[in-house]
Amino acid sequence: MIRLKKIALLFIVGFSFAAHAQNTYKNWPDIIRKNNASWFGTEEAKKIAENVLLYQRDIGGWPKNIQMQNELAPVQKKELLEIKKTTKETTTDNGATTQEMLFMSKMYAQVKDDRYKESFLKGLNYLLKAQYANGGWPQFYPLKKGYYTHITYNDDSMVHILNVLKEISEETDFYSIKPSKEIVQKAKTAFDKGIYCILKTQYKQNGVLTAWCAQHDEVTLLPAKARAYELPSLSGKESAKIVLLLMSVKNPSAEIITAVKNAKVWFEKTKITNLEEKRVLNDAGKVIDKKMIVVQNGSPIWARFMELENNEPFFCDRDGIKKKSLDQIGSERRNGYAWYTDEPKEVLKKYDSWAVNNGVKVSENPSDxxxxxxxxxxxxxxxxxxxxxxxxxxxxxxxxxxxxxxxxxxxxxxxxxxxxxxxxxxxxxxxxxxxxxxxxxxxxxxxxxxxxxxxxxxxxxxxxxxxxxxxxxxxxxxxxxxxxxxxxxxxxxxxxxxxxxxxxxxxxLSGKNAKQYFKDCYIEGTTDFIFGGATALFENCIIHSIKSSYITAASTPQESEYGFVFKNCRLTAEPSATDVYLGRPWRIYAKTVFINCELGRHIKPQGWENWSKPDAEKNAFYAEYNNTGEGFQPQKRVIWSYQLTKTQADQYSIENILKEIIPNWYSSKQ
CATH class of the missing domain: 2.160.20.10 (Single-stranded right-handed beta-helix, Pectin lyase-like)
Known part of the structure; x- marks a missing residue:
């Protein structure tokens, strides 16, 4: 603990400086999805928005894999202006267009600049124009020769589009920009056609409906080939998001119910529980090797490519030759592609509730x-x-x-x-x-x-x-x-x-050696409203204070490595709650850490209180890393708390906090 304190103090100056940076996300999709709403009203966001407007072609679409937050040189801006009237590389692949539309919606919610609204509506019109008559979408529009013309489920491209149209057609508040009634009706028609296409492309194996391929021929609707190593096959990855979309449809038709039921059976049939992927990383965090390790009762995974005839997994190098196992292909493709996925676990997790809500028997087989x-x-x-x-x-x-x-x-x-x-x-x-x-x-x-x-x-x-x-x-x-x-x-x-x-x-939260996990929860209270001695991880939760007081009161046992850990949470409060502490020690070895959390202005600058226990200042461990919001004032925290380095914060992974008791029990998608 003493060594940890020294390390934290050594880096506190540098970290405090970094913590004041308005935006800490390096990847464009993260900037869109992870920043809080108020950030989209900042000068930094407005500057990025100018780039996004430049990259959008007049047809309404955007190119893919662009880090749009990067500063543009004058010559780059000139080039972008010159190609705006072209349709060069406009696509929905890798989240392109749909994610930029989301950015513009978040910008418009904070800054009523009509250019943002116009940009969003142009993007929506682009999606509507790009749809095939059969309900599918190509990877690129206008059409680009090659496999790009296939109906594209790959990397969830078509599902992203349909989720946009679903929000628009249902007139929800997800997007800040409200199209005309005429456009809303067009979105509804396009969504219904897209669902029809999904139902028509579900693959029948020996007469039984199963799942989907990453690409389907735009004319025959049969599974189709893309790149050399992406052969026609049933996809364990792309099929998951398709089924979750179908499960989100209100008052589903008999055809949708049948599709979901059969896909669920297929996921159960094809899950793999005797293999686990191990990754070897270099100092820069890049994957330099992947190996599949034989385990017992592992957390379910699915192969991304499975044979159309018998569901057997296969793997390909750039030569397009099928192999039976991952170790049979070269390191470049082995390490540079996602060959396994756990995404179908979300389908299996939600299926029972969906089935009951829609009058479906949870199991057709009573013995199951x-x-x-x-x-x-x-x-x-x-x-x-x-x-x-x-x-x-x-x-x-x-x-x-x-x-x-x-x-x-x-x-x-x-x-x-x-x-x-x-x-x-x-x-x-x-x-x-x-x-x-x-x-x-x-x-x-x-x-x-x-x-x-x-x-x-x-x-x-x-x-x-x-x-x-x-x-x-x-x-x-x-x-x-x-x-x-x-x-x-x-x-x-x-x-x-x-x-x-x-x-x-x-x-x-208590119990001897107890490990507990809270995800996507709303927790509300006044004084010490999260308390006890258990090890507990809170992810993506809203922690709401009703009045000025204390959020946590941990009584972590001295021998416990972790206490309460909050990751990617939002701390909010009633307007009258203006002075709230992150925590105080119920027992002197209390441990509480906040990582990547958004702290509202109600959080007191000093952050922590010792509850009149001087010994707690020597023994408790209160720390933060990479938090944001008006309540994050690391330079004003009590001197006996810590600002973690990235290396230290990385130790607070879900695997380290929860996994050692029974591997994989904690999975966020179980």
Whole structure:
């Protein structure tokens, strides 16, 4: 720890300077997707927008693989002006055009410059013009000779287009620019034609629907070849995003339901669980070798290319000759291409909920999903149970397979306990906004002595290997002292896409050697509203303070390497909450780290407080790295906190924090 402090102090001056840079993203797509909304109103963003306008051709499209944030020399600007009237290299490949449209939408939301609006609408018109009569899109438009004319699912090109048209046709608030009703109707027609094309191109293997190829012939709709090493094949990668798009369609037709069901079966059939990819990196972080290692019960992966006849994976070098394994091709293609993917795990993860919502049997084979392993709770009597706790009582103890309790929308006013023998349990809500578990216990109401706080939880999870998603978990007692919404003492617990509401002590995380994972959650409270001694990783969460107080109160055991780690989170607050600390130590060895987070102005400049425990200043570990926002003031933090170097921050990977107990249990797509 002493050595770490010295390293941190040595680099603090350089890091503090870097932290003030307005934009830390090097890749163009990251600049668009990862910057907060207010950044798009800065002078830096406006300067980049001028480049984006220059790169857009008059037809409406953009070229691909351009780092548009890079400064342009006068001669480059002149060249771009000269070719604007041409259609040179306009494409939707590698995210081109759709990502620039998103940039222009975010710019227009902050700066009402009509040029941004016009640019977006020209891009939309380009997408509409580029569509084939059969509903597909080529890789380049106007058409470029060669395989570029094929209907292109490769790198999710067509899915990106359809997602744009879906937002436009449904008139959502995703884009700040609102087209005319006529354009909205055109977008709806184009979207429907695109879905029709997807359904027509789903490959039949021995008469059974399976998945999709990266390219399909624009006339015959059959799988087609692209580059020499991209032979006609079923794609484990591109098919995943296609299915997720189909699953997002409201009130799906029978044809869409059939397509999704068959694709899901194919993904189950083709998953690989006995191989794991190992990468060797050089000092610059570049992959210099890939090897496939044999493992037992590995996290599922899929080959990118599979034989049309029998789903066997194959690999190709630039000579176009099929090989059976990755190690049989040269290092240039082996290391420079993505041959495996885990993207279909997102389909398998979401399938059960999608199936129930659309009246589809979760399994056509009763032996695949025993009744005891899928229970439904519904207040209207349409499920097997009207109370969540009753379904938990009915669930098998220490099951070998996952047990899912599907909870339909409703307000469930009950205290829920998942005992330690209900392992492998999933609580799956119908929707996070409308599937609500709530109770109103608090310290005074329970009145069981000095430890009354720990009896107040609305949902108490004591079991290992627990999952919850699509739920609101609320302690509704109001601002009346300690009152837990969610208490977790089990390990290997995953909470995703949930809303967790309370005031003081909203979320209690503990358990001996416990590892817990929160992803895409909204967590709200007042004082010490995330507290306890567990190791917990929070990713892409919104942490909302209701009043001026403290966010975290860790009680990390001395021997634990990690405590609470927040990555890519947003810290927000009510307007009245103007003085909020990142944390204070419940116990003196508290560990809390914020990495790549957006900190609102409510965060106090000093960041941390010692809770009148001088020993905590010597033993606690409070640190930050690469945060942004008005609340990130590293030069004003208390002197006993740390600003990490990149090397130090890299140690806070999901693998290091969570993986050592059971490999791959934590996966963000499981």
């Amino acid at each position: 999903k025993k009744k005891a392993n899928f229970l439904t709770v519904a207040q209207d009597g349409s499920g097997g149970y009207s109370k969540i706790q009753d379904a938990i009582y009915a669930a098998p103890s220490f099951p070998y397979d996952k047990v899912t309790i599907y909870i339909k929308n409703g307000l469930y006013k009950e205290k829920v306990r998942v005992p330690e023998w209900n392992t492998n349990l999933i609580l799956l809500g119908e929707s996070k906004e409308n599937t609500i578990i709530t109770y109103d216990d608090n310290f005074s109401k329970v009145n069981l002595g000095r430890n009354s706080t720990f009896y107040t939880s609305t949902l108490c999870v004591e079991a290992d290997d627990f999952t919850a998603s699509n739920l609101t978990i609320k302690n509704g007692s109001g601002d009346n002292g300690q009152a837990i919404a969610l208490s977790v003492t089990g390990t290997r617990v995953r909470i995703s896409n949930c809303i967790i509401l309370g005031n003081q002590d909203t979320l209690y």
